[in-house]
Amino acid sequence: MLTHPSGRRAVLRAGAAAAGFAAAGLPLLPRAAQAAGTLNLVLESEVVILDPHATTAAITRTFGYFVWDTLFAMAENGAIRPQMVREHSVSADGLQWRFTLRDGLRFHDGAPVTAADCVASLRRWMPRDPLGRMLQASLASLEAGDPTGFTLTLKQPFPLLLDVLGKPNAPVPFMMPARIVEAAGSARITEIIGSGPFKFRPDLWRAGASMTLDRNPDYVPRDEAPDFLAGGKRVKIDRAVLRVISDDATSANALTAGEVDYVQYLGFDHLASLEKARGVELMGLTGIHMFQGNFRLNHASGPFADPAIRQVMWHLVDQAAILQAIGIPARFARADCPSFWMCDAPLESRAGSEPARYDVAAAREMLKRTAYKGEPIVFLEVSGSISQTAANVLAQSMKEAGFNVDEQVMDWGTVLARRGNKEGWSLFPVYSNGVDMVSPLNHFYIASTCADYPGWSCDNRIPPLLQQFAATGTPEERRRVADDIQRIAYELVPSLMWGQFSRPAGYRDRMKGLIRSSFPIFWEVSV
Structure with missing residues (x-):
């Protein structure tokens, strides 16, 4: 059972958190701002590379799942399930796969997601990923038909096709606007536009301090329960602010004082005190x-x-x-x-x-x-x-x-x-x-x-x-x-x-509905 850090100890913890934020150049958010639907999150590191096709860095993958979406996604039991895809079919010989996108998919700039965008994204991603290269070697053609459907034809059967399209391993096959893919060529993308549940706010990005992601009001989740990276992704908060705090003690103190809501990786020497802190929960994971x-x-x-x-x-x-x-x-x-x-x-x-x-x-x-x-x-x-x-x-x-x-x-x-x-x-x-x-x-x-x-x-x-x-x-x-x-x-x-x-995550108990995962997932979370 959690105990309350009362008296002088609580004051010292709050003071330590405030001092840590000041040292890091991070403004303290007023409680009213937090209550309005903003989560302050401390992830494993700062997001430096924003292009999720350009690196295997886990933090860029995490950023990717905020901003972009995938054709298929992995459920908790390891099964691969449709995500952006509404339905798909495969020929009797296993060589021709047809995919139809679900209704309501739009990019953050308002443009509809089309089959041409998916084809361009897959062609960009395949040569950059080991599994993508295996798929590319088996590929005969990849063509968009009408705006909502595309066909992938193989030279020989590739039984793991859906596993590859839905894999969570970086670089993840995230879907991007074709115009951005074409503009980037072989370079990294510079315009961060996805169709995922959160929108990146470049105007609020402060390198070395914080990154802001707002709820995508136009995102249409699947009509399913959330299941790891699959299922319905219903965003119930208005904003997620990714705070850059590299020191374990500072982030632990900030969590204890309630100045941040979530810390992805807690220092092991802070676990004992955090387990006793009122309002703090720890998430240990298995498998x-x-x-x-x-x-x-x-x-x-x-x-x-x-x-x-x-x-x-x-x-x-x-x-x-x-x-x-x-x-x-x-x-x-x-x-x-x-x-x-x-x-x-x-x-x-x-x-x-x-x-x-x-x-x-x-x-x-x-x-x-x-x-x-x-x-x-x-x-x-x-x-x-x-x-x-x-x-x-x-x-x-x-x-x-x-x-x-x-x-x-x-x-x-x-x-x-x-x-x-x-x-x-x-x-x-x-x-x-x-x-x-x-x-x-x-x-x-x-x-x-x-x-x-x-x-x-x-x-x-x-x-x-x-x-x-x-x-x-x-x-x-x-x-x-x-x-x-x-x-x-x-x-x-x-x-x-x-x-x-397992490296336990820590979070404030005001967060309800947090999915237990080694990936920081904040759809379904309410405060």
Whole structure:
């Protein structure tokens, strides 16, 4: 049961929040403004890239689901359901697909959404996305008919077509006006016009401070209950303000004081106090809504270009110790998950995972039998992040096993720049949304096998299996192929899983109807 932070403690918390907002240059909104239907939200980071086809950044995907809409969308159970599409049909041979848009779809500038817009959007998105490229390779034609219908014709059956059109993995196939797509060419779009439930307000955008999204009064939701990213999206608030607060303590204090309504990721060391704060609720998640931590290895140069040296690493990852060092409470973590495709998920697997056994002594003996001669292992670490803590734990085990580890601390932007070079680094830590890791087709380090993707892991057996997985029609067969891919991945070592966990969100209990999801979703929310 929640207790009330009364007296001097409540005053101090409110003061700390106000000081934090002042330091961040963020104006405090009066309570009356909040009560009128404005939500103040602190998401994982600032939205910097606004073009959702141009990046795999999760924050841009989140922004995308506010502003744009998709032809199909994923429900909580993983099923793909129509979203902008009213109905579709497929020929007996599985090659010709016809799609009809539902009534009432309009862009934020008032123009109707047409089949030509959808065709232009798909043609722009396909070459930018791994699954989109697989679809493009199977495509014979994609043509608009009347304004509400278009036809997609395949060269060979592609059973996962709807899964690809409705996938939540970035870059998401969001639908844009054809005129904006054509004006952008190969560059990023500059005019942010979607047909989604919220409208972006460029006139109120303050880089480094806040971004404003207003309810789209012309949005026509599906006549269904909301279901994760699918179903009816009924917006009941007038405005969402995305506040930029990078400090965990400041955002936690602001949440406690009621100056913000929602914080996407809470610092684990603040959970105990927030659980006692009056008016604050925590959202812990399981299964596909959890995160998967990974250490990505560089196969292109340095010691990890040697497969034998990579194999040693499976004995040096202690998931339980890493999660404990980060401070993740047991109820928000899976301490031992060997599955590339997440645990408590449809394709959970232990296939090939026998090497994943923490044993520093065994690693030391294995390393002696390799060609390793003490070359530096350059470990890129993200300053102040939970992934840096994960890196520190692994680095210590590596040193005990006989590796010469060079830990280099920097911000995430620098890591992104450094990892683009094939030389100068050996590994880096990262964690990703579970929905991005639950299948071989979207797992960053499997789907990119033998592609020009930082890390450059390649086993020529995997790409044909990915094609086989996409062409397989039954869940049982997909699971078998996924197991085969995982066995090879354990030999290849594209990455090392350092744990599965949930980062709880916090929200004020004045928010009613908040959908439980690792994606920040605010349709159906009332205040």
